Amino acid sequence: MKASPTANAAEDHSDYLRLFVLSLFVLFLEVLMIRWLATEIRVFAYFSNLTLIACFLGIGGGCLLCSWKRPAFIWTFPLLALFCLIVMVPEDVGYDIYGPVTSFLGDFNDMPLWMWESTQGKSVLPRIGALLLLVLLFTLVVGLFVPGGRLMGLLFDRCENKLKAYSVNLLGSLAGVWLFALLSALSLSPPLWFGVACLLGLPLVRRKSELAIALACTPLVLAPFILDGHMNGNVTWSPYQKLCLREVAEKRSDGSSVRAGFQINVNETFYQRLLNLSPAFLRQHTDIWPDAHNTDYLGYNLVYRMIPSPKNVLVVGAGTGNDTAAALRNGAGHVDAVEIDPVIVHIGRKFHPEKPYTSPRVSVFVDDARSFFKKTDRKYDLIWFGALDSHTLTSSFSNIRIDNYVYTLESFREARNLLTEDGVLALTFATERAFIGVRLRAMLSEAFQTPVCAFFNPEIGCLNGAGGGPTFLVAKDGRVMDRVASDPRVAAIVEEKTLKYWGSTPLSTDDWPYLYLQSRTIPRLYFIVMAIIVILALLASRPVVGDLRTLDWPFFALGAAFLLIEVQSISKMAMLFGSTWTVNTVVISAVLATILLANVIVALHPQKTLKGIYVGLFAALLVNLLFPFRTLLFLPPAVKGLVAGSIMALPILFAGIIFATLFPRSKNPVKSLGANILGAIAGGACQTLSFVIGINALGWIAMAFYAGALLGFRRRRTAEPPY
Numbered sequence: 001m002k003a004s005p006t007a008n009a010a011e012d013h014s015d016y017l018r019l020f021v022l023s024l025f026v027l028f029l030e031v032l033m034i035r036w037l038a039t040e041i042r043v044f045a046y047f048s049n050l051t052l053i054a055c056f057l058g059i060g061g062g063c064l065l066c067s068w069k070r071p072a073f074i075w076t077f078p079l080l081a082l083f084c085l086i087v088m089v090p091e092d093v094g095y096d097i098y099g100p101v102t103s104f105l106g107d108f109n110d111m112p113l114w115m116w117e118s119t120q121g122k123s124v125l126p127r128i129g130a131l132l133l134l135v136l137l138f139t140l141v142v143g144l145f146v147p148g149g150r151l152m153g154l155l156f157d158r159c160e161n162k163l164k165a166y167s168v169n170l171l172g173s174l175a176g177v178w179l180f181a182l183l184s185a186l187s188l189s190p191p192l193w194f195g196v197a198c199l200l201g202l203p204l205v206r207r208k209s210e211l212a213i214a215l216a217c218t219p220l221v222l223a224p225f226i227l228d229g230h231m232n233g234n235v236t237w238s239p240y241q242k243l244c245l246r247e248v249a250e251k252r253s254d255g256s257s258v259r260a261g262f263q264i265n266v267n268e269t270f271y272q273r274l275l276n277l278s279p280a281f282l283r284q285h286t287d288i289w290p291d292a293h294n295t296d297y298l299g300y301n302l303v304y305r306m307i308p309s310p311k312n313v314l315v316v317g318a319g320t321g322n323d324t325a326a327a328l329r330n331g332a333g334h335v336d337a338v339e340i341d342p343v344i345v346h347i348g349r350k351f352h353p354e355k356p357y358t359s360p361r362v363s364v365f366v367d368d369a370r371s372f373f374k375k376t377d378r379k380y381d382l383i384w385f386g387a388l389d390s391h392t393l394t395s396s397f398s399n400i401r402i403d404n405y406v407y408t409l410e411s412f413r414e415a416r417n418l419l420t421e422d423g424v425l426a427l428t429f430a431t432e433r434a435f436i437g438v439r440l441r442a443m444l445s446e447a448f449q450t451p452v453c454a455f456f457n458p459e460i461g462c463l464n465g466a467g468g469g470p471t472f473l474v475a476k477d478g479r480v481m482d483r484v485a486s487d488p489r490v491a492a493i494v495e496e497k498t499l500k501y502w503g504s505t506p507l508s509t510d511d512w513p514y515l516y517l518q519s520r521t522i523p524r525l526y527f528i529v530m531a532i533i534v535i536l537a538l539l540a541s542r543p544v545v546g547d548l549r550t551l552d553w554p555f556f557a558l559g560a561a562f563l564l565i566e567v568q569s570i571s572k573m574a575m576l577f578g579s580t581w582t583v584n585t586v587v588i589s590a591v592l593a594t595i596l597l598a599n600v601i602v603a604l605h606p607q608k609t610l611k612g613i614y615v616g617l618f619a620a621l622l623v624n625l626l627f628p629f630r631t632l633l634f635l636p637p638a639v640k641g642l643v644a645g646s647i648m649a650l651p652i653l654f655a656g657i658i659f660a661t662l663f664p665r666s667k668n669p670v671k672s673l674g675a676n677i678l679g680a681i682a683g684g685a686c687q688t689l690s691f692v693i694g695i696n697a698l699g700w701i702a703m704a705f706y707a708g709a710l711l712g713f714r715r716r717r718t719a720e721p722p723y
Contacts, residue, residue: 016168018204019155023172024179025200026148029080030055031180032193033141039242039267040087041098043134050529053684054141057537060677061142062149066157066670074210075147076201081220083140084194088224101130135532142536149677151204153670162664167599174592181585184239187343191225238343240402241266245347248273250288258285262351264320264344272387274320276353277301277460277467278329297489299460299467300326303382303426305490306473306483310381314338314418316369316406317388320348322467325356327384336380338365338372340402369406371577373414375637383415385427387469404513405575407440410630411510412447419476424483427472428457435518437501439508440472446507450478456497470499510575510630511694520692530685537681552675554712555666559679560686561705562655564698565621566591567687569648571695572629576644577637594649598656607661614710617654618703623647625699655706662713679705 034052038045065071090097152169159165183193198218205211236243244265249257262274276282277300282292295301300323304310309331315323318337327335337357339345345366349357357364365372369388388403405411415425425444431437437454444452452474459468473480484494508515517523566588573587607613627647632640659676666672686701 015155015158020168020172021203022152023169024176027173027176028180029197036190043101049684053681054138055145056677056681058142058145059149060674062146063153063670063674065150066153071147073147073151073204074213077214077217079144081217084221084224101133157670162669163599163660170592170596177588187237189237191222194221236343238341240341252288261353272319274352275322278354295460298458302457304330305487307382307424312380314380314383315386317386321352321356323384323386324362325354328356328359335362337362338367338369340368342366370411379420380418381420381423383425387428407515408508408510408513409443409447412443416448422477424475428469431470435505438503439505441501443507444472444474448474453480454499455494511696522688522691526688552672554709555672556675556679557705557709558659559676560683561702563680563683564702565651568698591652594652595656598653599660602657602660610658613654613657620650620654621699621703
């Protein structure tokens with residue numbers, strides 16, 4: 001019996017609704033996995049685009065499997081439960097099998113991973129094992145997204161209006177971005193993230209038997225988190241990282257203890273201590289801290305012997321308030337404390353023993369350092385970079401860490417402009433590799449055009465050290481050594497602890513902001529991992545696509561080019577507005593909204609020819625390559641956002657029009673979509689070339705991909721070629 005038009009319409013509506021929910025679920029789960037894996041397995045914190053590539057590979061591969069009967073979407077639930085068990089249970093029962101992964105892989109790498117222990121000189125077999133474990137985790141992430149990708153392909157195939165289906169897909173993705181952003185803003189934890197993911201997946205299950213499987217698997221997904229000993233009241237999840245707070249006490253010889261402060265661990269790694277270093281407190285406990293009488297010339301306090309009672313102090317990377325408390329103790333008239341993580345600021349307000357953030361002499365700003373540099377009009381006698389080392393990346397779409405744009409030549413020049421004529425910049429940083437010290441010293445010298453004083457600042461012995469480490473001093477008037485010589489004890493410390501960073505290394509810039517990379521080269525670990533990914537992708541895709549010549553290469557090229565444009569946009573907006581989670585969320589949302597606008601344009605005004613659109617695309621890419629975005633830095637935020645956003649949106653708009661025009665005309669839209677997603681993987685791999693050529697030059701690679709796509713479409717000689 002033939003279905004009625006009304007039934008067909010209802011069926012179409014149901015398919016579009018399911019596609020929206022599926023897109024929301026897939027994007028939400030994708031962002032969740034990127035964020036969560038970076039926390040639980042440290043190596044992913046520095047290679048989070050690896051998780052992104054795995055997600056794309058799973059979704060793209062699933063789309064290509066839409067003509068197969070398996071895997072059904074219900075497989076997502078047991079796979080998710082299995083993955084959570086594999087990641088969480090070993091540590092819950094006392095076996096840390098993933099910590100060594102970071103340690104051993106760190107020895108493959110030319111780029112330091114914070115807090116990894118060297119395994120040099122040990123057997124190569126554990127390193128190979130660590131690499132295989134990383135590959136296993138990568139493969140599991142791929143498998144997790146294959147069922148959802150297959151359902152997505154099925155729904156695209158069933159929807160008659162492909163452009164409408166694509167728009168619904170984008171709307172669902174946009175909703176997924178903002179839903180996870182909301183949960184992050186509320187500082188909710190992974191059990192709730194995964195609980196929401198399971199709820200989002202339930203409407204996509206049709207049969208009662210499958211619903212029973214989904215409901216049975218949901219407790220298995222949540223159980224490892226409920227049983228996790230770390231998931232208690234002392235753990236908080238900020239929009240950036242996992243924070244674990246514990247009290248620190250020192251024992252006396254008689255067995256009694258003194259409550260001295262707190263310690264924060266970030267993503268299971270030591271981050272900082274909240275210390276009571278007030279003179280009154282220390283004098284009470286000289287029996288357990290013998291150096292308590294000498295703290296004026298140690299750690300946080302030493303710099304103030306050269307800059308007594310500064311009128312205005314700026315602390316970037318203020319953390320929980322140790323640097324701010326030191327400024328107050330040493331007579332600062334006013335302190336601007338800048339910290340990017342709102343939860344760390346909250347912990348400082350509530351738990352810091354000296355309560356620096358409650359002082360009327362302190363203004364606290366939850367902001368990125370570079371962003372604050374552009375907003376403030378105050379001049380400072382001292383700018384203190386407070387060990388602002390990052391434990392995470394700015395975005396899952398790039399290899400840029402949150403702190404990368406803080407430690408660039410342009411950043412130090414901006415800081416110099418905020419100093420008074422005799423102001424001083426002080427920077428403390430754990431130079432885990434010598435080349436980092438060489439680079440920091442060279443950048444400061446270049447930015448200030450004056451010599452830099454580098455020395456090891458002795459730490460305060462209380463609580464196993466505080467406030468010291470490699471320290472760099474530079475004065476705007478070039479007289480930093482005069483300030484050192486003004487106090488004989490300071491001069492003696494600097495002379496004894498002088499750090500001689502010799503050699504040369506490329507300076508970090510806003511176009512090449514890779515402080516932790518020794519030279520303009522792709523780290524060996526990237527080569528190894530990417531080679532393995534390519535081999536896995538080829539092996540996995542061959543049963544589906546057969547000869548690679550049958551892959552929809554033009555749509556593959558469109559996907560690769562588009563991801564590179566997206567990487568550029570996120571990186572440049574981070575440079576202009578700061579590497580905050582809100583900036584990244586807004587930029588990703590703006591990208592999706594621009595593609596939706598392109599769909600609307602194509603729906604209202606179908607393109608008979610794309611010649612003009614291609615010309616506009618290449619012209620827009622050239623403008624992005626050649627426009628001096630730094631000239632916008634000191635414009636009002638609204639004007640800066642409008643100008644920069646418009647310039648960056650144009651290539652995305654033109655690319656969106658091209659895709660929205662060609663996708664519905666594809667003979668096999670599902671395979672074209674799968675190839676497009678797989679192309680995004682290639683774009684993710686190509687972005688590592690920025691380690692060599694810089695971020696801006698990625699635009700040339702994107703242009704090459706678009707040119708390849710254009711030639712590919714022309715060679716098809718379709719009946720009505722839209723060229």
